[in-house]
Structure formats: structure tokens, C-alpha cells
Amino acid sequence: MPLREMPPLEVPRSYARWALSQGLNRAVLSFASRRGDPLAELMWSRDMPDYSRLRARGAIHSNPFMAGTVSYAAANEILRSSDFGVGDGQGELPVPLRWLLGKVSAPDALGPVDPPSMLAVDPPLHTRYRKHVSKAFTARRISSMAEMVTSVAGDLLDDLDPREGQVDIIEEYAAKLPIAVIAELLGVPDSDRPDILRWGDQAAAILDPGLSWRDYSQVEAAMRSLHHWFEDHVRRLRSDPGDDLLSALVIAGDLDDIELHALGLLLLAAGFETTVNLIGNAVAALDAHPSQRSLFIADPSMADGVVEETLRWDPPVMATVRQAYVPTRVADVDVPKGTAVAVLLGGANRDPSVFADPDTYDITRPNADQHLSFSAGAHFCLGASLARLEARVGLRLLYERYPTLRVSGQGVRRNTRILRGYSHLPVSW
Numbered sequence: 001m002p003l004r005e006m007p008p009l010e011v012p013r014s015y016a017r018w019a020l021s022q023g024l025n026r027a028v029l030s031f032a033s034r035r036g037d038p039l040a041e042l043m044w045s046r047d048m049p050d051y052s053r054l055r056a057r058g059a060i061h062s063n064p065f066m067a068g069t070v071s072y073a074a075a076n077e078i079l080r081s082s083d084f085g086v087g088d089g090q091g092e093l094p095v096p097l098r099w100l101l102g103k104v105s106a107p108d109a110l111g112p113v114d115p116p117s118m119l120a121v122d123p124p125l126h127t128r129y130r131k132h133v134s135k136a137f138t139a140r141r142i143s144s145m146a147e148m149v150t151s152v153a154g155d156l157l158d159d160l161d162p163r164e165g166q167v168d169i170i171e172e173y174a175a176k177l178p179i180a181v182i183a184e185l186l187g188v189p190d191s192d193r194p195d196i197l198r199w200g201d202q203a204a205a206i207l208d209p210g211l212s213w214r215d216y217s218q219v220e221a222a223m224r225s226l227h228h229w230f231e232d233h234v235r236r237l238r239s240d241p242g243d244d245l246l247s248a249l250v251i252a253g254d255l256d257d258i259e260l261h262a263l264g265l266l267l268l269a270a271g272f273e274t275t276v277n278l279i280g281n282a283v284a285a286l287d288a289h290p291s292q293r294s295l296f297i298a299d300p301s302m303a304d305g306v307v308e309e310t311l312r313w314d315p316p317v318m319a320t321v322r323q324a325y326v327p328t329r330v331a332d333v334d335v336p337k338g339t340a341v342a343v344l345l346g347g348a349n350r351d352p353s354v355f356a357d358p359d360t361y362d363i364t365r366p367n368a369d370q371h372l373s374f375s376a377g378a379h380f381c382l383g384a385s386l387a388r389l390e391a392r393v394g395l396r397l398l399y400e401r402y403p404t405l406r407v408s409g410q411g412v413r414r415n416t417r418i419l420r421g422y423s424h425l426p427v428s429w
């Protein structure tokens with residue numbers, strides 16, 4: 001079936017959506033960051049964050065526009081507290097603007113952080129979605145994927161061709177492994193994978209605050225193409241189900257079509273855009289820390305340590321947001337009702353009161369797995385075991401096969417802010 005590439009939505013509505021959400025956010029963030037606010041600077045910058053200025057402001061720092069935390073205790077409490085929820089993503093907008101935004105919304109341009117995506121709804125609706133998905137996303141299904149992950153990783157390593165002198169480990173390995181896994185989980189036919197990959201890459205910036213109109217319109221067009229692909233795909237699975245996870249959810253019949261599209265889109269985005277960063281960030285971190293690299297090469301069973309410490313030290317998802325539903329108090333700080341708090345997961349992972357010498361990359365760190373990189377509480381990452389499995393197997397096989405592997409050129413970071421990883425990382429051996 002030919003894939004449908006969707007044209008952008010009619011420009012005025014799309015522009016109104018951008019202006020009310022991203023445009024406003026962009027103006028606020030760039031204004032506050034120009035005025036030297038440490039929270040806005042962190043949310044606005046694409047550099048390796050330095051959390052120390054924000055940490056010095058206390059457990060929760062507020063400016064006139066937003067609040068944020070890099071304190072482990074505060075982040076953990078907020079993520080687990082029923083005083084907070086995911087809001088509707090527009091908590092900081094005045095009511096008339098929210099109403100207007102509702103008027104210009106488009107069901108086929110909704111992203112993985114818009115309702116009814118699981119990430120964007122609170123209990124009891126969230127509990128209902130989570131229950132249905134967990135029924136299909138079982139530990140048995142995940143452990144049965146170990147063999148497949150090992151075999152895909154082995155095939156990809158066989159195909160790495162260093163004859164050109166070097167290989168882009170992101171394009172040729174770190175991206176291909178999670179894509180193969182998520183495509184299997186969602187029953188994506190081989191022939192559709194290149195298009196899905198292109199749209200997924202274009203849509204990845206959707207999580208970033210304050211996108212430019214140009215980036216937003218590209219993201220929205222990609223999102224619409226994905227929605228329409230899911231429409232066709234779910235219809236196809238309904239008449240000809242496979243033994244993949246999405247087919248299991250379609251057959252169970254507990255979710256309607258819009259809910260299935262939202263979930264499919266979220267799984268696709270999570271599967272495409274996160275684990276690749278974990279594998280890439282681990283290769284870069286090991287290379288920058290030769291003693292840690294040598295430890296791992298001498299003992300490949302330390303792959304767990306590499307994965308957990310990389311998640312802590314250079315997390316693929318930097319931040320999330322929660323909104324206070326009631327006036328509340330966190331880490332001895334009053335938080336007024338309605339406050340949107342940026343929970344900087346990467347900052348919490350560097351909290352010296354939990355992680356000794358937090359800026360040091362140490363694959364033997366005993367409590368590295370206490371990081372918040374998969375979040376905590378109701379929205380704790382549903383794919384955490386799968387991501388860990390992929391990264392553990394992927395890294396172990398990579399360094400077993402090529403123990404002399406080194407980064408051999410300048411890596412290029414993705415231009416996204418919330419998702420952190422490399423788009424290119426040349427290696428040779």
C-alpha cells in the first residue's frame with residue numbers, strides 16, 4: 001500500500017496553534033534566559049547542562065513564568081505525588097487562550113504528549129490505559145525478545161563496513177537496533193520502515209519547548225503523516241492481525257481507534273528516539289573515559305553498570321513537567337495551585353546528596369540505578385526493561401566484537417533539547 005505523505009494543515013490554524021503554544025513559550029523562554037534566569041537558560045540551551053547555578057537556588061526555583069527543580073528529593077516527590085499531574089500541557093496559559101487553543105486543535109496533528117496519549121493523561125484514565133497496555137507488554141513478551149535483539153544486533157555488526165575508514169555508529173547501529181525492535185513490536189512491515197523512520201526523526205522535536213514556526217510546521221506535517229499511517233495500519237491489523245503487541249491490543253478491543261493511534265504513536269516515538277540516544281551516549285561516554293572503557297572491555301558483564309551509569313550521567317530524556325493541582329508543599333517549599341514545574345531528570349541525577357561525586361562517570365557506581373531517567377510514579381517508563389535489554393545486549397556485543405573501537409571524529413549532537421543524544425558519531429577500530 002503506498003504511504004500517504006500529508007501536506008501541512010491549512011496554515012492559519014496551524015500558525016495559531018504554534019503561536020498559542022510554542023510561540024508564546026519561545027518568547028517567554030528566550031526573554032527569561034536573556035535576563036540570566038538559570039532555569040530558563042537550562043531549558044533553552046543545547047549545551048551539556050551545568051545544573052550548579054539552579055541547584056544553588058534551592059529545591060524548587062521559581063521565576064515569574066515557571067518553576068523547576070534539580071533536587072532529587074523534590075523531583076522524586078513531585079513525580080510520585082497525587083497533588084501533581086501531567087496537566088493538559090497548557091497549564092501556564094490563561095483560560096481564554098486555552099479555550100482558543102482548543103478551538104484550533106486538530107486530531108490528526110496530536111503528538112505523543114497530547115491527550116489521549118498515556119503520557120498526557122492522569123488517573124483514572126491513565127490507570128485504564130496503563131492496565132490495557134501492561135497486559136500486552138508483559139515481562140514474558142520482553143524476555144522473549146532477548147533472542148531477537150541479540151540476533152538483530154549480530155546481523156547489524158556483521159554489516160558494519162569499516163573499509164571507508166570509519167563508520168557512523170549512530171546511523172549504522174545505535175538507531176537501527178531499537179527501530180528493528182519497535183517495528184517488530186508494532187508489526188510495521190519492512191517496506192514502511194524508511195518512511196516511518198524519516199517521519200519519526202522529523203517529529204522528535206515535538207517535546208522541545210519554544211519551537212520556531214518553521215520547525216513546528218515540519219514537526220506537525222510529520223505527525224500527520226504518522227497519524228494517517230497508523231489509521232491504515234490499525235485497519236490492516238484488524239483484518240489480518242500478527243502476533244505483535246499492537247495486534248494484541250487491537251484484538252483485545254479495549255481501546256478505540258483514536259486511543260490506539262495515540263498509543264502506537266507514543267510507543268513508536270519512545271522506541272525510535274530514546275534507546276538510540278542511550279547507546280550513542282554510552283559509546284561517547286566510554287570513549288571520553290578510557291579507564292571505564294578498559295574496565296568494560298575486560299569484563300563485558302559490566303554492561304549493566306555501563307547502561308545505568310550512562311542513564312544517570314547523560315540521560316536520553318532530560319526533563320518532564322508536572323502541574324500542581326492543589327496548593328501544596330514540596331521539600332519545604334510552598335507550591336501554589338496551577339504551578340507548572342519542570343522536573344529536570346538530568347539535574348536530579350547529579351544531586352550530590354544522593355550520588356557521591358555526581359559529575360564523575362563511574363560504571364561501578366553502586367547506586368547508579370537510582371537515577372530518575374525513566375521518571376518515577378504513575379508514568380514510570382513502560383519500556384524501561386526493553387530499553388535496558390536493548391542497550392545491554394547492544395553495547396556488550398559491540399565491544400566484544402570490536403574491543404578496539406574508538407570515536408574517531410567529531411560527534412554531532414541532535415538539535416533537540418528534551419531528547420539528548422547524537423545524530424552522528426564516527427568510530428573506527
Ligand code: HEM
Nearest residue numbers: 118119270271274275278316320374375379381382383387
Ligand atoms: C533509554 C530509553 C528510554 C528512556 C530514557 C525513556 C524515558 C521515559 C520517561 C522519562 C518517561 C516518563 C515521562 C514522564 O514522567 O512524564 C517515559 C514514559 C514512557 N515510555 Fe519510555 N523511555 C525509554 C524507552 C522506551 C521504550 C523502548 C518504550 C517502548 C517501547 C517506552 C515507552 C514508554 C511509554 C509507553 C511511556 C508512558 C508511560 C506512562 O505514561 O504511563 N520507553 N519514558
